[in-house]
Amino acid sequence: MGPLGTFLFVLPSLGVHLPPSQPLQHQKCTRLRSRAPSQQQPPQQLSQQQQQQQQGRGLCIGVVGGSGFVGQHLLEALQAIKEGRREEGAGLRVGEVRAYVRSEEAAEKVRRFGAEACAMDEPLDGVDVVIHLAANVALTDEQGWSAFESPAVNLTRHLLEAAEKAGVQRFIYASSTLVFLDARSRWLAKRYRNISEGSPYPRRPLNFYAKSKQMAERMVLGASDSNMTRIVLRPPIVWGPNDTSLLRVWNMTVSSGRHTWAGQGRYLKSTCYVSNVVEGLLKACVNGRSGQAYHVTDGNPVEWREFFTAVMSAIGWDLDALPSSLYKDGKAPNLPRWRSALRLLRRGTQMEVIRHVLEGPFTVDDSVSRKELGYEGRVHVHEGVRRLREWALAGKAT
Ligand SMILES: *[C@@H]1O[C@H](CO)[C@@H](O)[C@H](O)[C@H]1NC(C)=O
Ligand SMILES: *[C@@H]1O[C@H](CO)[C@@H](O)[C@H](O)[C@H]1NC(C)=O
Ligand SMILES: *[C@@H]1O[C@H](CO)[C@@H](O)[C@H](O)[C@H]1NC(C)=O
Numbered sequence: 001m002g003p004l005g006t007f008l009f010v011l012p013s014l015g016v017h018l019p020p021s022q023p024l025q026h027q028k029c030t031r032l033r034s035r036a037p038s039q040q041q042p043p044q045q046l047s048q049q050q051q052q053q054q055q056g057r058g059l060c061i062g063v064v065g066g067s068g069f070v071g072q073h074l075l076e077a078l079q080a081i082k083e084g085r086r087e088e089g090a091g092l093r094v095g096e097v098r099a100y101v102r103s104e105e106a107a108e109k110v111r112r113f114g115a116e117a118c119a120m121d122e123p124l125d126g127v128d129v130v131i132h133l134a135a136n137v138a139l140t141d142e143q144g145w146s147a148f149e150s151p152a153v154n155l156t157r158h159l160l161e162a163a164e165k166a167g168v169q170r171f172i173y174a175s176s177t178l179v180f181l182d183a184r185s186r187w188l189a190k191r192y193r194n195i196s197e198g199s200p201y202p203r204r205p206l207n208f209y210a211k212s213k214q215m216a217e218r219m220v221l222g223a224s225d226s227n228m229t230r231i232v233l234r235p236p237i238v239w240g241p242n243d244t245s246l247l248r249v250w251n252m253t254v255s256s257g258r259h260t261w262a263g264q265g266r267y268l269k270s271t272c273y274v275s276n277v278v279e280g281l282l283k284a285c286v287n288g289r290s291g292q293a294y295h296v297t298d299g300n301p302v303e304w305r306e307f308f309t310a311v312m313s314a315i316g317w318d319l320d321a322l323p324s325s326l327y328k329d330g331k332a333p334n335l336p337r338w339r340s341a342l343r344l345l346r347r348g349t350q351m352e353v354i355r356h357v358l359e360g361p362f363t364v365d366d367s368v369s370r371k372e373l374g375y376e377g378r379v380h381v382h383e384g385v386r387r388l389r390e391w392a393l394a395g396k397a398t
């Protein structure tokens with residue numbers, strides 16, 4: 001169940017998390033427009049945005065977490081819209097893209113996509129829409145709570161305050177449907193089917209990642225006295241080219257011979273191809289109600305075994321030919337859930353326990369975002385797999 005920027009589960013040992021290296025200098029981001037906060041509040045925030053769009057200047061979008069997996073795809077799309085190479089249905093016009101980053105390394109990445117790099121503590125003056133994607137995406141808790149609290153809770157609090165102060169009209173937070181996973185799933189044999197936005201949070205979230213996302217969501221959605229339109233976007237498993245986290249974990253699991261099919265992989269999962277996540281974020285720049293979370297997916301859920309086999313095949317693995325695919329059709333031991341859970345408790349690492357919880361049906365209802373955001377999920381799973389294969393092949397060629 002991946003998150004955006006977020007959505008990717010990373011084993012800390014893979015070293016995917018970049019510690020802030022050289023802090024970004026403050027010389028950037030000098031083109032702050034002086035836009036005195038209007039004394040008279042327009043009747044509706046949306047209409048103010050529309051006015052600005054009609055006046056032709058387009059929106060100024062401030063992206064936080066733009067150097068990550070989803071972030072880079074988002075910046076690429078924003079740049080294309082800004083240059084008139086892409087239409088985004090909802091009538092989104094982009095005038096300026098600022099990416100708020102922590103390190104010179106991240107700044108370099110976002111500049112490749114035409115964004116203006118700003119230091120994280122730079123004010124948000126002049127920004128119309130904030131898209132907050134920053135997160136620690138580790139799946140295990142080994143880094144300790146503060147490693148998750150800092151980006152999800154403290155940074156979100158800071159951004160909400162800064163955005164309110166700067167008169168930002170819209171605040172979009174990228175979360176994950178992982179917030180719904182109960183740490184006790186493996187005991188309760190909980191089933192996750194067609195989860196809607198209004199489902200209650202579990203009392204015990206799966207891990208620190210899910211807990212931090214829950215807390216950030218509550219902050220974003222809870223500020224009811226705010227004049228800012230606040231939206232949470234929740235994709236399930238996020239996948240696609242350039243992913244260096246979830247895909248890397250899957251790749252490692254397979255290449256090290258540790259891949260097995262629990263329940264033979266015969267259960268349904270909802271997924272969200274990275275471009276579809278981006279589509280949801282872009283639609284939320286214009287559409288959507290304040291205080292609402294929206295689910296986005298690839299459409300119909302996929303059978304996990306079929307999906308995972310296709311994705312692995314795109315990056316060069318033939319799962320059926322691997323000796324490590326221990327549980328072939330019809331031969332799986334198919335332990336009752338409680339027995340496999342007991343087995344894990346005895347000798348499972350935390351990663352194994354989490355993997356066990358993630359294995360099993362998990363489907364999400366995205367009808368509300370289709371209706372209210374105008375979300376379509378334009379990239380079908382087959383097309384996503386094709387693009388993934390293209391990317392993997394191009395990588396091998398170089
Ligand atoms: C994906 O990675 C390739 C290099 O492998 C790079 O050229 C491209 O700009 C990246 N695209 C995105 C959206 O991250
Ligand atoms: C987050 O903010 C709280 C309250 O201000 C503070 O106690 C805590 O140390 C901060 N955590 C991190 C990781 O910065
Ligand atoms: C999922 O739930 C929605 C209502 O929340 C319902 O309209 C839809 O038919 C359900 N879909 C499935 C596949 O059960």
Ligand SMILES: *[C@@H]1O[C@H](CO)[C@@H](O)[C@H](O)[C@H]1NC(C)=O
Nearest residue numbers: 039040041164225226227228
């Ligand atoms: C929201 O706008 C109203 C009317 O302009 C203003 O009185 C109020 O202080 C604003 N609230 C916040 C939290 O900025």
Ligand SMILES: *[C@@H]1O[C@H](CO)[C@@H](O)[C@H](O)[C@H]1NC(C)=O
Nearest residue numbers: 247248251252255256315392
């Ligand atoms: C998967 O892992 C192999 C090494 O086992 C590596 O050569 C390959 O580039 C990886 N593929 C991706 C898409 O990360």
